[in-house]
Amino acid sequence: MNTITLRLSVMMFLQFFIWGGWFVTLGTYLGSNLSATGGQIGMAFSTQSWGAIIAPFIVGLIADRFFNAERILGVLHLIGAVLMYCMYQATDFDAFYPYVLGYMIVFMPTLALVNSVSFEQLTNPSKQFGKIRVWGTIGWIVAGLMISYVFSWDAQQAIQEGMLRNTFMLCAIASLALGIFSFTLPKTPPKGAGAGTGLREVLGIDALALLKSRNFLIFFLSSVLICIPLAFYYQNANPFLTEIGVENATGKMTLGQVSEVLFMLALPVFLNRFGIKKTLLLGMLAWVLRYVFFAYGNADSGIVLLLIGIALHGVCYDFFFVSGQIYTDAKAGAKIKSAAQGLITLATYGVGMLIGFWVAGQITEAYSTESGHIWTNVWLFPAAFALVVLVIFALLFKDEKVSTDG
Template sequence: MTFTNRFKLSAMMFLEFFIWGGWFVNLGTYLIKNFKSSGSEVGAAYLTQSIGAIVAPFIIGLIADRFFSAQKILGVLHLLGGLLLWRASTSEGFTAFYPNILIYMILYMPTLALVNSVAFRQMDNPQKQFPPIRVLGTLGWIFAGFLVSWLSWDKLGSEAALVNTFKMSGTASLILGLFSFTLPATPPVKKGQQVSVGDVLGLDAIGLLKNKSYLFFFIASVAICIPLAFYYGFANVFLQDAGVKGSTITQSLGQVSETVFMICIPFFFVRLGVKKMLAIGMSAWVLRYVLFAYGNGDTNYWMLLGGIVLHGICYDFFFVTGQIYTDNLAGEKFKSSAQGFITLATYGVGMLIGSILSGKIYDSNVGSDGSIQWQSIWLVPAGIAAVVLVLFLLLFRDKKHVETQPGVDAEDAEIVL
């Protein structure tokens, strides 16, 4: 891979996640402080991510893979997305704001797969070349958080300034949209081929659920995304209410932690195996929300920081390990469809349920005087994660060989857990 292509792909990843991190972290705070939105409305706004995740496979599988070059579709989606974010910034209430962000997320979520597609197609050694390029995405998210806090847009008492986060991300989206047309050519890989809805949704990998261990993992993956929705929707609102200065950059410590633990995954994976890795990840979810429940911005500030830093273990030990487990079990024939299937179930179904539930739990814990019972709110996702953890430990069998499923080669099925 040439230096020019490496630079372009790195810039692409940086902008891709700068855009998302620029507005998504503060969305709940913006809606509650500026529009006086209810928790259910915040949940509905974050639910757009799930809707986008459900629609994304159709845009990728039925359009991008068959008719148009990935970099051109990426450009068009980001140009339209930039306009939608600017339009969202001019909305005067939730009713006007919601359609813009809904359409935006339907357009944005497919770009997460598109940037990977553009990157992988230029590489001759993805295992070596992809990580240092992909890490620029995490840095982009962190830098967006740094800018929001450095410019004091998330400063306590200046909530109106948060509208600038949408303008900043919208501008970055327009820049990436134009820049995308200069990216290396990535023509459609299935041009002229017939693709079914089942292929698009990865339903041909449903046979993996016949393996009881994978079935329990699959159910746990969906269930653990319910607590995840609480964090996405209300963590920033909580930090601001607790009096944390620079709440956005403080929350970005979670992405720093994610980067560190991502590097450590191979080391832990070999020594701990799948079951212990997944269990540690779920345990971190329980601990994170307990720390949030009993932390505050004064004497127990360390608990808030601890809950944020645990994001690396929460995400990497469960989701990344789960992706590896799924990839190993699926075999060559079903690798792509299996990943699509688990993504649809987690970010689609799991996060959708979590977004609805978190909004209702928030609303039920807001007093008539506007006070918020955060301890009661955070103990709910802690309890859900704890139940999922216990059931997983009881039902997931930690064995050295996995029974062969239809379409799975025996040698591919034999994986050390």
């Protein structure tokens, strides 16, 4: 591993260590320590979507035109460190919410910036980027393992004592470190207004013409709709596992990231052998099965169902969202590739997840009781919703040949 690859790998590790170090346990912390309602927890998670919607303006209007990407990355993570420390100090939801909203607005643009810094330094991104990006997944896994097995902050007694609050301090320190480290990264100058990375491309305006294709329109709408079940996992999985008594829930959830890496390797084989339609359908079916397993699993005899549900994350994410990115890239053509990816990202992580977190908050609140939640009912809703999307997609989408090269 050469020096540049090492530095980029450290950048990716810290980037996703920070995200995984607080976002996974956020719902548990808010419910247990700040007495937040289901609707309020949904509001907190929705800040990710607001960040995704606002991020293109920061990247498209500032980073791509006026400043080096690595410097913007550094500044955003330093601001993030301060906001994360403020979240650590917040004593109720009303005080916490403005900080998490501000944090997500500065964090979400960094996801595009770390990619920009990486791609600028690589001679063959299609072959080299995966080896660097995998360190991000490793960072997320390490954060979860530290919370569960090193510090035991997610143990029942520790949660009652407010120890999950320390995740924000841990991530504030990591954000400070990455903020400083970013200024040592290789220079990534702005592309300029005419380089094809402007706001039109990032927002996906030029890609709207793709929606004239019936197949792409069906895929596009399905992508937005499937984000509603997706939001249930991000928002409820950790509180659910913790509430029903699963030990080291955060550590066990890292099994999802391990499976993500493994199924990413299998994805090209599935696409080439079964085609895009069957691959996307398999991804949607995995969402249905995951939530059924969650609905009927438990911390004792049904723990295997829960672990299988967590492990299905690789199929859920890779076979729908990653294969969807490949499909979008193939449909777009050379001139509007960036615009097409921008359109899908804005529609899914922005609009789709925003709706999803709101729905998840309302459903969770509807099935809350004095002693906890009726989790079977909570999980059967996204299972049924994903099944409806699957059936509609299966009936209306016509299979296509998609290349996985380059």
